[in-house]
Amino acid sequence: MAQSQSTVDNGVNVEALLGAREALTETPEAAKFVWRASCTWKNGTHSHSSVKGYFGLGEEHNHKTEFSFDADHPEVFASEDKGATPVEYVLVGLASCLTAGVAAVAQHRGIQLRSVKATLEGGMDIQGILGIDSNVRNGFDGIKVTYDIDADASHEDIEALVAQSQKRSAVYDIITNPTNVTVEVK
Amino acid sequence: MAQSQSTVDNGVNVEALLGAREALTETPEAAKFVWRASCTWKNGTHSHSSVKGYFGLGEEHNHKTEFSFDADHPEVFASEDKGATPVEYVLVGLASCLTAGVAAVAQHRGIQLRSVKATLEGGMDIQGILGIDSNVRNGFDGIKVTYDIDADASHEDIEALVAQSQKRSAVYDIITNPTNVTVEVK
DSSP states (O other), X not given: OXXXXXXXXXXXXXXXXXXXXHHXXXXXXXXXEEEEEEEEEEETTEEEEEEEEEEETTEEEEXXXXXXXXXXXXXXXXXXXXXXXXXXXXXXXXXXXXXXXXXXXXXXXXXXXXXXXXXXXXXXXXXXXXXXXXXXXXXXXXXXXXXXXXXXXXXXXHHHHHHHHHHHOHHHHHHHSOOOEEEEEO | OTGGGSSOOOSXXXXXXXXXXXXXXXXGXXXXXXXXXXXEEEETTEEEEEEEEEEETTEEEEEEEEEEEEEOOOGGGTSXXXXXXXXXXXXXXXXXXXXXXXXXXXXXXXOOEEEXXXXXXXXXXXXXXXXXXXXXXXXXSXXXXXXXXXXXXXXXXXXHHHHHHHHHOHHXXXXXXXXXXXXXXX
């Protein structure tokens, strides 16, 4: 706590987060969030998704703006490449989740960040999605994240920072552990 | 096959995909893809990710354009809401993956689609990410996907279409099964 009141400023309001943690410990019902997206098929493998409303702290909220995303398959899959591929969206989610965590943990630990860059690679044998070999999974066979961080801290402290971000990351959990997905047709 | 040569046109080149499946059965090495994203921290929980190059069919490729994405946390987390949250990116990935699959399978089965819309909801108890209760997971406690599909097919055939899309979906696999993620600091 003392450290977070220093002159270190990564732009994360740690006091507000610690306050929220205290408040939600008293009222755990308010900690239940629902995140949403909707997706409209355009043509071929091209779709348009949007993100606007979510539920949390007991009520509905809207993002300040509606966020819109085109997704598609690339030309090597005989598609038109009108957006990032769905699996690249997953990498963006993982990268941004871990990076936000790095900033928040750094602020809490009194570490001034100068720059943070993550590079992600996910291998995938497309024999899975093409149905060539049922022993090959559809998804990534693994993901490698490499951080390049310039901060006012030792390499050891930076590694500990990244490890703590992983430990609290929603998307890291979603990818490394199974989640139940129910798909229904109206 | 006969059906895919009918007048049904969902904009998916099924012949090319079937050709690729045949070619990759002969040369399985070419089926190894690597998808990438890079992420640069901006300030606070705000980051900027980009997607451009990928590897597959034995060589490097670039998307026709570089795709860029801002991610952030919302104002209720004392952030500036400059982009969708990381977990919403995961929902966009899932929605777009299943929707591309619906179009591809429909084309293969000779089903003309008129409209396809998916609505996704992922519940999350933020006691996990805030570190209030270590028994609460960080990620979604489950995801519900609801499809509203207008197509030239029975409700039963549409349900089978969606089920087949799930079976071949990369992102559905990534979310419902564990994937190894390695995080390193340079």
